[in-house]
Structures are given as C-alpha cells and as structure tokens.
Amino acid sequence: MSIRVINEKCTGCTLCTRACPQxxxxxxxxxxxxxxxxxxxxxxxxxTCRFRAITIExxxxxxxxxxxxxxxxxxxxxxxGELSPVVLELITAGRQLADARKSELAVVVLGDKLxxxxxxxxxxxxxxxxxxxxxxxxxxxxxxxxxxxxxxCRELKPEIVLAGATTVGRSFLARVxxxxxxxxxxxxxxxxxxxxxxxxxxxxxxxxxxMAEIVCPYTRPQMATVRHKVIPTSPKSSNGSxxxxxxxxxxxxxxxxxxxxLEFIKLVEDTVNIxxxxxxxSGGRGIQAPENFAMLEExxxxxxxxxxxxxxxxxxxxxxxxxxVGQTGKTVCPKIYIACGISxxxxxxxxxxxxxxxIAINKDPNAPIFQVADFGFVGDCLEIVPMLTKKIAAMRGxxx
Amino acid sequence: MKIAVCIKQVPQTTEVKINPETNxxxxxxxxxxxxxxxxxxxxxxxxxxxxxxxxxxxxTVTVITMGPPQADAALREAISLGADEAVLLxxxxxxxxxxxxxxxxxxKGLTKIEPDLVFCGMxxxxxDTGQVGPGTAVHLDYAQAAYVAKIETIEKKKIVVKRLIxxxxxxxSLRLPAVLTVVKEINEPRTPSLRGKMxxxxxxxTVWKAADIDAPAxxxxxxxxxxxxxxxxxxxxxxxxxxWTGESPELADKLAGLLKEMEII
Numbered sequence: 001m002s003i004r005v006i007n008e009k010c011t012g013c014t015l016c017t018r019a020c021p022q023x024x025x026x027x028x029x030x031x032x033x034x035x036x037x038x039x040x041x042x043x044x045x046x047x048t049c050r051f052r053a054i055t056i057e058x059x060x061x062x063x064x065x066x067x068x069x070x071x072x073x074x075x076x077x078x079x080x081g082e083l084s085p086v087v088l089e090l091i092t093a094g095r096q097l098a099d100a101r102k103s104e105l106a107v108v109v110l111g112d113k114l115x116x117x118x119x120x121x122x123x124x125x126x127x128x129x130x131x132x133x134x135x136x137x138x139x140x141x142x143x144x145x146x147x148x149x150x151x152x153c154r155e156l157k158p159e160i161v162l163a164g165a166t167t168v169g170r171s172f173l174a175r176v177x178x179x180x181x182x183x184x185x186x187x188x189x190x191x192x193x194x195x196x197x198x199x200x201x202x203x204x205x206x207x208x209x210x211m212a213e214i215v216c217p218y219t220r221p222q223m224a225t226v227r228h229k230v231i232p233t234s235p236k237s238s239n240g241s242x243x244x245x246x247x248x249x250x251x252x253x254x255x256x257x258x259x260x261x262l263e264f265i266k267l268v269e270d271t272v273n274i275x276x277x278x279x280x281x282s283g284g285r286g287i288q289a290p291e292n293f294a295m296l297e298e299x300x301x302x303x304x305x306x307x308x309x310x311x312x313x314x315x316x317x318x319x320x321x322x323x324x325v326g327q328t329g330k331t332v333c334p335k336i337y338i339a340c341g342i343s344x345x346x347x348x349x350x351x352x353x354x355x356x357x358x359i360a361i362n363k364d365p366n367a368p369i370f371q372v373a374d375f376g377f378v379g380d381c382l383e384i385v386p387m388l389t390k391k392i393a394a395m396r397g398x399x400x
Numbered sequence: 401m402k403i404a405v406c407i408k409q410v411p412q413t414t415e416v417k418i419n420p421e422t423n424x425x426x427x428x429x430x431x432x433x434x435x436x437x438x439x440x441x442x443x444x445x446x447x448x449x450x451x452x453x454x455x456x457x458x459x460t461v462t463v464i465t466m467g468p469p470q471a472d473a474a475l476r477e478a479i480s481l482g483a484d485e486a487v488l489l490x491x492x493x494x495x496x497x498x499x500x501x502x503x504x505x506x507x508k509g510l511t512k513i514e515p516d517l518v519f520c521g522m523x524x525x526x527x528d529t530g531q532v533g534p535g536t537a538v539h540l541d542y543a544q545a546a547y548v549a550k551i552e553t554i555e556k557k558k559i560v561v562k563r564l565i566x567x568x569x570x571x572x573s574l575r576l577p578a579v580l581t582v583v584k585e586i587n588e589p590r591t592p593s594l595r596g597k598m599x600x601x602x603x604x605x606t607v608w609k610a611a612d613i614d615a616p617a618x619x620x621x622x623x624x625x626x627x628x629x630x631x632x633x634x635x636x637x638x639x640x641x642x643x644w645t646g647e648s649p650e651l652a653d654k655l656a657g658l659l660k661e662m663e664i665i
Contacts, residue, residue: 039495171534185627186528265568374642378645387649395660
C-alpha cells in the first residue's frame with residue numbers, strides 16, 4: 001500500500017493541501033509532498049486533485065473468482081410475522097440493482113411461522129422468497145441469525161445483500177460481514193450499479209454534512225444497510241407473476257447461543273415510532289414544560305404522525321429518549337417534519353435535515369431552524385399548535 | 401472482573417463543510433473530543449466497577465482506542481473519568497481502516513487484555529455506522545447486545561440488560577464474556593474529579609503496534625479494508641423557504657391551509 005505524488009503531473013496548486021484532513025501535505029517549489037507519518041490514506045487528496053497527480057496503490061486483488069456470485073438479496077426483517085416497512089423499500093432498490101446486473105432478486109426471511117410473510121411478499125416483483133423457518137429463530141438472536149445468514153451466503157453466493165438500517169439490520173449485517181470478511185456500508189441513501197459493475201453506495205457521514213461514495217471491489221457479497229424512507233415503497237407486481245417460494249431446511253447446528261431473550265416491553269403509546277412516521281411533530285426547549293407535550297401529541301394524532309423532540313427536551317426530562325431526534329438520538333426522514341420551539345442546533349439538524357418538507361414554528365426569527373425550513377412561522381408554538389389542531393378537526397368536520 | 405471500553409476520538413463538531421469551489425474539506429479550527437456515545441459506555445463501565453468494588457470484588461476498567469498519537473488525549477480524558485488503564489493501538493499499518501479492519505484491530509488488542517465485559521458507544525458521530533461494536537464481538541467470539549439502555553443485573557458469568565429496539569425494549573440475558581453497545585439513555589456521565597485529572601496527567605499510556613497484537617498487515621488499515629471510499633461530496637444544500645409573521649390565529653390558519661395544499665388534511 002503506498003501513496004505518491006506523480007511529479008510530472010503536479011502543478012503545485014495546493015488543492016490537496018486544503019483537502020487533507022490530517023494536514024499531511026505540503027507544497028514547496030510547486031510540488032506537493034506527503035508526510036507519510038500523518039497520512040491515513042483517506043483518499044481526500046486523490047479525489048480532489050484535478051490533475052490526477054496523486055495515486056494510492058493498493059496491492060490487492062480478489063482471493064476468489066467473484067463471477068461465481070450472482071443475485072441480489074434483501075433481508076426480509078420481520079417481527080412476529082409483521083414485515084418491517086423498510087423491506088418494501090429495499091425491494092424497490094433491489095429490483096433496480098438486479099435488473100441492472102441482469103440477475104435475480106430474492107428476499108430472505110428468517111423466523112418462525114412465516115407463511116403470512118411469504119404470502120405477502122409473493123405479491124411483489126421479486127424472483128424468489130427464501131424462507132428459513134424454525135422456532136429457534138422466532139426472535140432476532142445475534143448469534144443464531146449471524147450463523148444462518150453467513151451459512152446461506154457461503155452456500156448460495158449472492159452478489160449483493162441489503163438490509164434496512166434498523167436496530168436489527170445495522171448490528172446483524174455488521175456481524176455477518178465480519179464473518180464473511182466482506183465490506184458493509186451503513187445507512188446508505190443511494191445505491192446504483194456503476195459502469196464497473198460494482199455496487200456504488202452513497203451514504204451521509206459527519207451528521208449528514210458530507211456524502212461519501214463507497215465500493216467493495218475485491219470481496220463478495222457487497223453488503224449495505226439502507227436508511228428507512230429514502231427509497232419509495234415498491235408497487236405490487238403488475239403482471240401477476242409470483243415469486244418462487246423456497247423453503248430452506250434449517251440446520252440445527254447453527255442454533256447455539258449465549259444469549260436469551262427474557263422479555264419484550266412494548267411501548268404502549270398512541271404515537272407511532274418516529275422512524276416509521278410520515279409526519280413528525282417535534283418539540284424543543286420552546287415547549288417550556290412537560291405537560292405542553294400533550295398539545296404536540298394531539299396535533300400528531302390529528303395528522304396521523306408521531307412526536308419527536310430535541311435533545312434539550314429529553315435532557316430536561318419532558319419526554320423519553322426514544323423520541324429524541326438528532327446526533328445522539330434518532331435520524332428521521334419523514335415526509336413532513338414540524339419543528340415546534342426548536343432552535344435548530346447542528347446536532348438536531350443532523351437527525352432531520354433530510355426530511356422531505358420542514359415546517360418550523362419559533363418565536364425567534366433568528367433561530368437557525370429557519371435556515372433549513374421550507375416553511376417558517378415566526379410565532380408562539382404554544383398558541384399556534386392547539387389552534388391548528390382545532391382547525392384540522394373543524395376542517396375534517398369532526399366538530400370539536 | 402476485567403472491563404474494557406472501546407473509544408474513538410472524533411472531531412469536536414460534525415459541522416465539517418466542503419468548500420464548493422475547491423471541493424475540499426474545510427477543516428480549520430476543528431478540535432477533537434471523545435465520541436459522545438463512548439462517554440456513556442465509559443461511565444457505565446466505571447459504574448459497574450464501582451458496584452463490584454463495593455461488594456468487595458475486584459474490578460478494573462481498561463480503555464482502548466485505535467488512532468494516531470494524538471488519540472493519547474482521549475485516553476487521558478477517559479482516565480480522568482475513572483478508567484484505570486489505557487491502551488493506544490497506534491501504527492502506520494492501521495491507517496485508512498474501515499469498520500471491518502477497525503473491529504479486527506480492536507479485537508486483537510482486546511484479546512491481549514482478556515476482558516470479561518466490553519463496552520462500546522452505539523456509534524461514532526463522525527462515521528455513524530454502529531458496526532464496529534458488533535463486528536468486534538464477532539472477531540472476539542463474545543456474546544453481544546446492541547443499543548443497551550440499562551444493565552439490570554450482573555453476575556460473574558452472566559449479565560442481564562435492557563436494550564432499545566424499534567417498538568420498545570427487549571430484556572436479554574447474556575453469558576459473559578460479552579460486548580455491549582450503549583445508547584445515551586443508559587446514564588448521565590460524570591465530570592472529572594480533581595483526583596481523576598491528576599491520575600490522567602501522570603498515567604502511563606500503553607502503546608501497541610500491529611506486531612504487538614499479532615495483527616497481520618493484510619488484515620488492518622486500508623489494506624485489510626474490504627470497502628473503499630471513492631468520492632466525497634456535499635449533500636444538496638437546503639435553503640430556508642417562505643416565512644410568515646403575524647398573530648397566532650392568522651399563522652395557524654396559514655399553516656392549516658398549507659397542510660391542506662399538501663393533501664395532509
């Protein structure tokens with residue numbers, strides 16, 4: 001592995017000096033030199049140089065014949081027979097990738113009593129549903145699931161494996177990728193097959209301030225978790241063709257585990273999970289008191305949405321952490337995000353700035369939230385929100 | 401009980417911007433900090449240690465990171481907050497590591513430490529992947545639970561934790577040794593004590609190179625990484641749109657009209 005400046009091509013323009021996050025490049029006498037003790041091979045300089053004067057050479061090649069891998073797999077995450085909504089989005093992405101590669105799209109489902117899930121999936125434009133059914137797999141178990149999917153990948157050799165960037169998907173695929181010694185890109189927002197035939201994966205980093213395009217050239221499968229709500233849900237099959245449902249014989253030797261689920265505590269709240277919500281009504285410091293969150297809940301209920309919050313409101317103990325949006329909370333991507341009394345610190349924006357439409361209500365006309373809001377309302381959210389809820393009820397003719 | 405905490409040094413802010421004219425990272429004046437999620441991991445490790453010490457059992461906390469020599473500062477901060485020992489995995493060969501190669505190197509370092517329990521933050525705020533903790537557990541062949549929000553009970557060979565899942569919580573029992581990744585909800589980190597700060601100043605940081613942890617060159621750093629970043633760019637810029645001021649009833653009307661236009665109501 002080496003990085004070097006091609007002296008004949010370097011013009012000494014200093015673009016690379018400014019690009020280097022490590023401060024490892026100096027330009028003297030119109031020639032860049034790289035301090036190898038500081039360089040981390042991040043590649044920023046390579047992609048910045050307009051003269052292709054810097055190269056990173058990796059003496060690396062595939063250790064096996066990659067052409068034996070084909071097909072796109074989507075992990076059909078389900079919970080007690082209920083399919084995770086992100087799976088239908090992955091089918092959209094998977095279909096496009098499989099078509100581009102002229103290969104098959106399969107959805108892999110692990111669990112117990114999966115007939116309904118397989119039935120539901122068979123209405124979508126996929127070629128195969130791989131069903132791996134066992135009472136041992138009823139709930140997600142990190143060790144069992146890892147062994148099963150690793151085994152399936154080794155045996156059936158898919159070229160691409162996708163999962164939702166859910167709490168399960170992100171940690172589960174990380175485990176499988178380590179076992180298979182292959183690459184995994186987290187939280188992708190864009191996937192495409194490049195001219196090189198590779199899966200080009202685009203993902204945000206640094207709280208969404210930077211996008212990176214990533215490939216996995218030498219190992220298979222190419223794996224990615226995909227952020228919920230950035231890809232449209234797949235339509236059902238239009239031509240009436242049904243996928244083949246393949247039941248895989250479970251191997252009991254894969255089922256040992258050092259962990260055991262003792263209990264589920266389902267959050268009993270009317271307001272849906274913020275990650276799944278199309279509309280989020282979110283409150284911050286401007287909500288002023290815990291009891292005022294009730295008005296956000298009412299508005300969310302009227303709109304069929306969920307209640308989110310800024311870190312400030314969680315830290316003040318006004319609302320549980322599971323509602324927190326932002327850098328140390330959840331990243332959400334709803335159709336509409338209504339920020340009420342949220343100033344819009346960068347940490348908060350990191351979690352919601354990819355929402356389709358942002359509406360902000362804030363007393364302070366200088367609040368940074370207005371710089372990202374498509375529609376800004378300078379006013380008191382404590383007054384406006386209940387009025388809006390009433391208005392909606394009136395417009396719907398429910399009269400209260 | 402030997403407890404280890406994996407930490408990462410990250411930029412003080414994620415407000416890293418790309419200069420649109422030169423397509424380069426603007427990095428002036430960005431200082432480093434310990435990844436916020438790792439602070440919760442460290443705090444929880446120290447609390448477990450304190451509980452065990454109170455019961456008259458032995459317990460130590462070793463904090464480990466992979467990074468450049470400057471990461472020494474992050475380790476000292478961890479010592480000021482209650483860690484006993486600190487290990488820096490520092491070698492040219494580690495540079496450019498993706499999550500696979502990072503978790504491999506950490507696991508190799510941890511193998512030397514032989515911890516019973518390993519804490520990680522759920523993700524780092526610069527990379528946002530959440531993959532290194534679970535990956536490290538696989539390399540180590542330890543039990544693992546992600547998104548842990550509470551430790552219910554801890555015994556010599558067993559730990560029971562409550563972890564955050566999409567629609568609630570799950571209570572899981574794990575046989576030790578295990579790797580836990582934690583969420584913010586788990587605790588409120590302390591601030592360093594005066595004695596902690598003194599300890600941090602005089603602490604000896606152990607530095608291990610690739611050879612010290614038996615990490616072959618083709619499994620660490622850029623060379624050991626299956627993924628490659630081929631391009632970085634700025635996301636589409638969001639700009640503030642229309643803005644209204646006025647009396648509350650007027651604004652509420654406007655907003656209702658807007659939602660109707662969007663066919664929400």
